[in-house]
Amino acid sequence: xxxxxxxxxxxxxxxxxxxxxxxxxxxxxxxxxxxxxxxxxxxxxxxxxxxxxxxxxxxxxxxxxxxxxxxxxxxxxxxxxxxxxxxxxxxxxxxxxxxxxxxxxxxxxxxxxxxxxxxxxxxxxxxxxxxxxxxxxxxxxxxxxxxxxxxxxxxxxxxxxxxxxxxxxxxxxxxxxx
Numbered sequence: 001x002x003x004x005x006x007x008x009x010x011x012x013x014x015x016x017x018x019x020x021x022x023x024x025x026x027x028x029x030x031x032x033x034x035x036x037x038x039x040x041x042x043x044x045x046x047x048x049x050x051x052x053x054x055x056x057x058x059x060x061x062x063x064x065x066x067x068x069x070x071x072x073x074x075x076x077x078x079x080x081x082x083x084x085x086x087x088x089x090x091x092x093x094x095x096x097x098x099x100x101x102x103x104x105x106x107x108x109x110x111x112x113x114x115x116x117x118x119x120x121x122x123x124x125x126x127x128x129x130x131x132x133x134x135x136x137x138x139x140x141x142x143x144x145x146x147x148x149x150x151x152x153x154x155x156x157x158x159x160x161x162x163x164x165x166x167x168x169x170x171x172x173x174x175x176x177x178x
Contacts, residue, residue: 001020001051001054002017002018002019002020002025002048003017003018003048003049003050003051003053004016004017004018004041004045004048004049004050004051005050005051005052005053005057005058005061006034006037006038006041006050007061007062007064007065008065009030009065009068009069009166010068010069010166011029011030011068011159011162011163011166012029012030012031012034012037013030013034013037013038014027014028014029014030014037014064014065014068014134015027015028015037015038015040015041016028016053016057016060016061016064016135017041017044017045017048018053018057018081019081021079021081022054022056022057022079023079023080023081023082024060024078024079024080024081024132024135025045025048025081025131026044026045026131026132027064027131027132027133027134027135028040028041028044028133028154029133029134029153029154029155029159029163030154030155030159031154031155032154032155037154038050040154060075060078063075063078064134064135067101067134067167068101068134068163068166068167069166069167070101070102070166070167070168071101072100072101072102073101074097074098074099074100074101074137075097075135076094076097076098078135080093080132080135080136082132086126088114088122088126089126089129091114092110092114092122092123092126092127093126093130093132093136095110095113095114096110096127096130096136096137096138096140096141097135097136097137099137099140099141101137101140101167101168102167102168102169103140103169104140104141104142104146104164104169105140105141105142106141106142106143106144106146107120107123107124107127107141107142107143107144107149108120108144110123110141111123123141124149124150127141127152128150128152130152133153134163138151138152138153139151139153139159139160139163139164140164140167140169148160148161
């Protein structure tokens with residue numbers, strides 16, 4: 001049974017949509033208000049309706065909420081409905097999904113694994129098109145020298161930093177980002 005559901009996090013209300021095969025079709029980070037988050041999900045997934053998640057999706061929602069609070073779960077085993085996603089983007093997403101909560105990697109580090117520094121911009125573009133937030137945790141990917149860089153999700157850089165803070169992210173030998 002396809003549909004979408006919402007779950008609370010300390011950052012705000014998030015959403016997740018799935019198809020009949022129980023693959024995740026997309027995720028939604030918090031908008032400024034829960035009403036806007038609901039509206040965004042309805043706009044993004046007009047063929048789906050808000051529903052009680054089946055047990056497998058309810059478990060994904062619980063795991064995702066816990067990961068956004070630092071639980072050591074990458075959720076990289078959760079299937080994505082990504083058949084229409086370009087192959088390069090899927091490779092970027094697979095690498096990003098291996099970054100544990102509370103840790104970060106740079107665009108350059110991902111690029112090095114995907115063909116070298118010349119693809120760093122393409123890595124950023126792929127993450128900018130990420131429809132699977134937070135299962136593809138693009139907020140854990142930083143610019144050079146661990147600068148925050150940009151963030152195309154709702155709330156922009158402020159949301160990225162908030163998610164990293166909730167996960168207990170650390171840079172270098174310093175405890176916490178802040």
